[in-house]
Amino acid sequence: MRSGERTFFGHPWGLATLFGTELWERFSWYGLRAILATFLIASPANKGLGMTQETAQAVVGVYGALIYLVALPGGWVADRILGARRSVLWGGFVIMCGHISMAIPVSTPAFVWLGLLLIIMGTGLLKPNISVMVGRLYPEEDDARRDAGFSLFYLGINLGAFIAPIVVGWLADGDRWHLGFSAAAVGMALGLAQYLWGGRNLSGVGERPGVLLSPRERRRFGGVAAGAALAVAAALGLWAASGTLTVSRLTLAITVVILVVPVAYFAYIMLGSHDLTEDERIRMKAYIWLFVAAAIFWMIYDLAPSKLLFFAENNTRLSLFGVPIHAATTQAFNPLFIMIFVPVFAALWMKLGNRVSTPQKFGFALVMVGLSFVIMAVAARLAEGGKVSVWWLVLVYLVQVFGELSLSPVGLSVTTKLAPEAFKGQMLGVWFIAVSVGDAVGGQTGRLTRVLSEPMYYLVLAVMAVAAGVALFLFTRRLREMMAEHHEAAIR
Incomplete structure (x- = not known):
């Protein structure tokens, strides 16, 4: 690090940008998580979806499972197509759109399911790649400072996780679920604003993919992705048509x-x-x-x-x-x-x-x-x-x-x-x-x-x-x- 360079508790100032982005992303994630299950079991009269506790528990479990599962393709997309920096940006934007979808005060559950799907997709892009960017702020040989930097980053995660349930739980009290979801959307918006404003401090980290797909590979990837999406949609459509899909x-x-x-x-x-x-x-x-x-x-x-x-x-x-x-x-x-x-x-x-x-x-x-x-x-x-x-x-x-x-x-x-x-x-x-x-x-x-x-x-x-x-x-x-x-x- 150059003498006189601006630092964040002795670390590259880019860490402050990523620290704030992750804090607000975790605020949105843990804020939603704190009220999702109770929203799902609340009766329609109380502006919920009226699920049983058993079904709501299964939904929350699968939602959390998919969040972690999509980290694998999310990392691949960053490495081969977008680069870590754009992946985090687009991931945060998609997450924010997901929370906005859930905050729309309508009785149909379609916007809830769309919102959860968008949050899953966005988190797959953001979560693994922002951690990669933290590591790349430091020279390869600077293991001690990198470890300390990740400790600060981990503090940001838990600060967001601590504040979110208190704030979102208070806002959602009295069946004001969509107000709670709106707070999660605002949190992600603040994280995005922090990320864009502080982007100049990232020193080019994550701007380019590690190994960019060739045009031929892009076409192949697009075909496989589209085919997989159509296959899943067709399978769900047939299942729904059978009348046994729940x-x-x-x-x-x-x-x-x-x-x-x-x-x-x-x-x-x-x-x-x-x-x-x-x-x-x-x-x-x-x-x-x-x-x-x-x-x-x-x-x-x-x-x-x-x-x-x-x-x-x-x-x-x-x-x-x-x-x-x-x-x-x-x-x-x-x-x-x-x-x-x-x-x-x-x-x-x-x-x-x-x-x-x-x-x-x-x-x-x-x-x-x-x-x-x-x-x-x-x-x-x-x-x-x-x-x-x-x-x-x-x-x-x-x-x-x-x-x-x-x-x-x-x-x-x-x-x-x-x-x-x-x-x-x-x-x-x-x-x-x-x-x-x-x-x-x-x-x-x-x-x-x-x-x-x-x-x-x-x-x-x-x-x-x-x-x-x-x-x-x-x-x-x-x-x-x-x-x-x-x-x-x-x-x-």
Whole structure:
């Protein structure tokens, strides 16, 4: 960095531009997420869509799953067609249009579905590529400052996530759903304005695609994309014409497709040659176990904007320190605890070093998220006799954050470490597929309430997570051998 150059807390000023853009994009995302499920179950008389809790949970799960799944094609579009900078710009614009569509105060749900589709598409363009731009602000050899820059960027994410549920929840109170959706649109508009105004500080980062498609490749891509879109539209049209298409069945079908993606991808890697060495194949086998563990974790963790939000709305006394709050405000507990405990866990992992392995961190995360649902089972049982204190949810989110900070920060790191050389770039997106699988399956777990009581529902999921965590602890030595992690520990 040149002497006298303007900085943002000692970092390139371009980080301030991306920090603000991401803060407002996350404001729009978490603001919508904080009220979406309750909007879906509100009756038409209360200006909602009148869904059952089970269907709404499935919709929110699939919506979150697709958000993470489209990060893969979004990254490809930036690398081959638009470049990261234009991808972020167009992604933000499409997201804003999605929120505007949802904010249109009409009774038809068509604008809601269009809005969600636009937000999914826009997030696929924006989310992965703005992170890439942050990394490119620094010279390749400047790892320490890059890591610190990402920490600041992560703070922006959680600031937006913390503020959004409070503001949007307050605006949407009294069935003013579309006012809440409008706030999300305004948030994204502010993010876009910040991005355009500060673009000159990005020093050309992300202006060009990495490997631009040739004209022939563009035509081929356009044909394949158009053909795929027509095929999906035709399939949905035929399904609708049969009279058997429902929102619930559609979410189940999308979940099945999402589950097929990682199975097909891992089969492609493991069964093809790709010049993989034997060590690389063994490491991939270890990674598959960690991938499954992560999916189970997110399956429970990302029930916050659906199942736990319903519990807050219907079963808790919404008051903190004597101050009334909205159900949506409970969605702010998680990012608040993350901001508090990130430095604590960062220092803890530095102190423990290689004495705690990746499988043990994942195992601890699963036990924590399982314990959080044991707490939920107790709270749900108490709620059968009347509303309980919202502090039960505060405790649940606190325990869950302990789990997240043990799994999420190491997820991308272990992905890059275990990825075969031929798949280094692609494998970064695979980590997000684990989140996608977890969200989609978590959305479908609402069907269990047909046969299980609320306390038993939470307990069944808790047992599943704890059992998976214990299994990782039991097989830690074997997994470390497969990952070659023990060799590093011995050398150091």
